[in-house]
Amino acid sequence: MHKPSTLRFIVIAAVLLLGVTWAFASTDKSPYAKFPNAQYIISAEQLQQRMNASESLVIVDVRNDKHFDGKMIPGAIRMPWSTFRLDQSATNTGGNFIGSEKAQQILGEHGIFRNDTVILYDSVARDGGATASYLFWVLDLLGHQNMAILERGVDSWIDAGNKVVNSPAKREPLLYQAPAKEIDTRKMVDDIFINRRLGDPYYQILDVRSQEEYLGQALNEGLDGTPLKAGHIPGAVNINYEDNWSDKKRKGIKSYAELAELYRGLNPEIGVITYCHSARRSSFTYYVLRLMGFKDLMLYDNSWYSWGRPEEFFPVETKGRALPGQTLPSVTKTNTSSPAQSSPSPAPTTSEAKAAKGSDGGGKKYISCGG
Numbered sequence: 001m002h003k004p005s006t007l008r009f010i011v012i013a014a015v016l017l018l019g020v021t022w023a024f025a026s027t028d029k030s031p032y033a034k035f036p037n038a039q040y041i042i043s044a045e046q047l048q049q050r051m052n053a054s055e056s057l058v059i060v061d062v063r064n065d066k067h068f069d070g071k072m073i074p075g076a077i078r079m080p081w082s083t084f085r086l087d088q089s090a091t092n093t094g095g096n097f098i099g100s101e102k103a104q105q106i107l108g109e110h111g112i113f114r115n116d117t118v119i120l121y122d123s124v125a126r127d128g129g130a131t132a133s134y135l136f137w138v139l140d141l142l143g144h145q146n147m148a149i150l151e152r153g154v155d156s157w158i159d160a161g162n163k164v165v166n167s168p169a170k171r172e173p174l175l176y177q178a179p180a181k182e183i184d185t186r187k188m189v190d191d192i193f194i195n196r197r198l199g200d201p202y203y204q205i206l207d208v209r210s211q212e213e214y215l216g217q218a219l220n221e222g223l224d225g226t227p228l229k230a231g232h233i234p235g236a237v238n239i240n241y242e243d244n245w246s247d248k249k250r251k252g253i254k255s256y257a258e259l260a261e262l263y264r265g266l267n268p269e270i271g272v273i274t275y276c277h278s279a280r281r282s283s284f285t286y287y288v289l290r291l292m293g294f295k296d297l298m299l300y301d302n303s304w305y306s307w308g309r310p311e312e313f314f315p316v317e318t319k320g321r322a323l324p325g326q327t328l329p330s331v332t333k334t335n336t337s338s339p340a341q342s343s344p345s346p347a348p349t350t351s352e353a354k355a356a357k358g359s360d361g362g363g364k365k366y367i368s369c370g371g
Contacts, residue, residue, distance in 0.1 A: 034256035036293030040136070041253065042119060042148045044160040051075070058112055059119045061154070061168065062135050067126040071164040073157050078168040079110045081122070081131045084138050092222040093305040095278035100183050103138050104176045111171025114144070114178065121150035121157075128152055128251025130241060130284035137283045137299055140290065143182030149287065152252055189273060189298045191306055195314055198234055203271045205236040208285045209304070213277070214238040216318040220277045220304050228308030231316035233275070237323050239263065241281040244288045259292055265323030268294045275300035275307075 030046070032038040042050075050057060051074075059076040061068070072078075084103055087094045097103075112118060118139065120132040132149045139147045150156060158164060197203045209232075212218035216230030232238070243262055246254045254262070266272065272294055274282035279301045286299050300307075307314050 032256075032291075035291045037291050039146075040148050040287070040291055042150055044150065044152075044156040044162060047073075047119060047150060047157070048160070048162060056117065057119055058116045058171070060110075060112075060121070060135070062120055062122050062132050063126055064131075067123065067131075069123070069125075070166045071154055071158065072166065072168060073121065073154060074163065074165050075169050076121075077110055077171055079106070079135075081135045084135065087223055089223060091306070092224055092226070092309060093302055094223045095280065095305065097138070097188065097279075097301045100142060100178070100185075103142065104178055108176035109173050111173055112176055113174055114176060115146070117146040117148075118144070119148055119150055121153040123153040124155040124251045126153070127281075127284070128245060129253070129287070130281055133284040133287035134280055136287050136290075137187070141184055141187045142178040143184060144178070152250065186296075187298055188301050190300070190302060191312070191314060194233065194273060194300060194307075198315070201270075203273060204266060205233050206266070206272055206274045206282075206285060207232045207236040207238045207276070208241040208274055208282045209238070209276045210240055211238060213304075215320060216316075220308060222305065222309065226310075228304060229310060229316050231318040233307060234315050234317045235321065236275075237266075237321050239285070239323075241276070241284045244284065253288065253291075256292065259288065263289070263292070263323070265325050266294075268292070271296040271298060273298045273300055275303040277304045279303045 030038065031043060032041050035041065047057075047059075057075075059073050061072050061076045061078045062081040063078075064080045064082050068078075082095075083106055084098055085095045086098055088096055098106075120135055122129065122131045129149050129151065132153065136147060136149055152159075154164070194203075194205070207214050209220075210218065213220060214232050214236075215238075216232075219227045219230055222228055239262065242248055244253060244259065245251045246258065253259075268289075272289060274285045274289070274297070276282040279299055282303060283299060286297055289297055306312070308316070
C-alpha cells in the first residue's frame with residue numbers, strides 16, 4: 001500500500017481553505033450578516049440564488065385580495081395573512097388569532113409541511129413586511145424552524161429585474177402537525193397576563209402605535225366604530241413600528257446598528273411585550289426584535305382592541321415614557337372642554353378635532369389605522 005503523497009495533502013488543504021474562505025466571503029456580503037438571527041430575512045438576490053439552486057422552498061404571498069395586484073413571484077402560493085385572524089362581535093374586538101389548531105389546519109390545506117422552508121412576502125404598499133410578520137409570528141408560535149421574510153416584498157423582487165407571474169402555484173394538501181411541546185404559547189399573552197405583571201421589572205412593554213395614539217391624542221376604535229380609551233398601558237414605552245424602516249417610502253429595514261440605536265435601553269435578556277391596536281403593527285416589531293436576537297418576546301394579540309374597551313377596568317395612562325437614555329416624546333396639551341371619556345384618560349386635542357371635521361358636519365373623529 002502506498003502512502004498518500006505530500007502533493008495530495010497540499011491539494012486537500014488548499015480545497016478546504018478555499019471553501020472556508022468562500023463561506024466567510026459569502027457571509028460578509030450578506031446585507032443582514034450582523035443580525036443575530038439573519039436567517040429570518042432574505043433579499044431578492046438571495047431568494048433568486050436559492051431558487052436557481054433548486055432549493056426546496058415554499059414561497060407564500062400573504063396579501064389579501066384588497067391589496068393583491070396580480071403580480072407574484074414564480075412558484076409562490078397565496079395564503080392571505082388575515083386567514084389566521086377573525087373578528088369577535090361579542091367582545092367588539094377585531095383581528096384575533098384563530099388559535100394554533102386552526103392555524104395548523106390552514107397551513108396543511110395550503111400544502112405546507114412542518115419541515116418546509118417558508119419564505120413570506122407582502123408588498124411595499126401593504127406596509128413592507130408588516131403583514132407577512134403576522135404570519136411569521138404564527139409560525140414562530142407553532143415552533144416552525146425554517147422561515148424568512150422577503151425584505152420589501154414583491155417590490156424588491158420586481159426592482160431586481162426578476163420576472164413575475166399572474167397566477168399562484170398549487171400544492172397538494174397535507175398534514176401540518178406541530179408537537180404540543182414545541183408550541184410556544186408564551187409568545188401570545190392576554191389582558192390578564194399583562195395586568196398581573198404591571199410594574200414587574202422583568203417585563204418591558206412596547207407600544208408600537210403612533211405617538212398620537214400612545215399619548216391619547218388620537219383614539220382607536222372598537223370593531224363597531226365606538227371610541228376606545230385614550231392612552232396606553234401603564235409603563236409602556238413608545239417606538240413607532242414605522243421607525244424600523246430606513247426609508248418610509250421604500251420600506252426597507254434599517255441596519256442592525258441603526259436598530260440597536262433605536263432600541264437602545266431595551267434589555268434583550270428579559271421579557272418584551274409588543275402591542276398596537278390589533279397586533280398587526282406590533283407583529284412587525286416582534287419580527288424585527290427576533291432578527292436582533294431578543295430572547296423572550298411576546299405579542300399581545302388582542303392589543304388595544306381589548307385593553308382600551310370602555311367597559312373594562314384595565315388602567316391606562318397618557319404620560320409619555322422613554323427607554324433609558326432616550327428622549328421622551330413631546331406632549332401636546334389636551335382640550336379639557338372635550339366630551340368626557342368612560343375612563344379618566346384625557347380626550348383628543350383641539351387640533352385633532354379640527355383636523356377630523358368632514359362631510360358628516362364636523363365633530364370628533366376617532367382614528368383607527370386598522371392594526
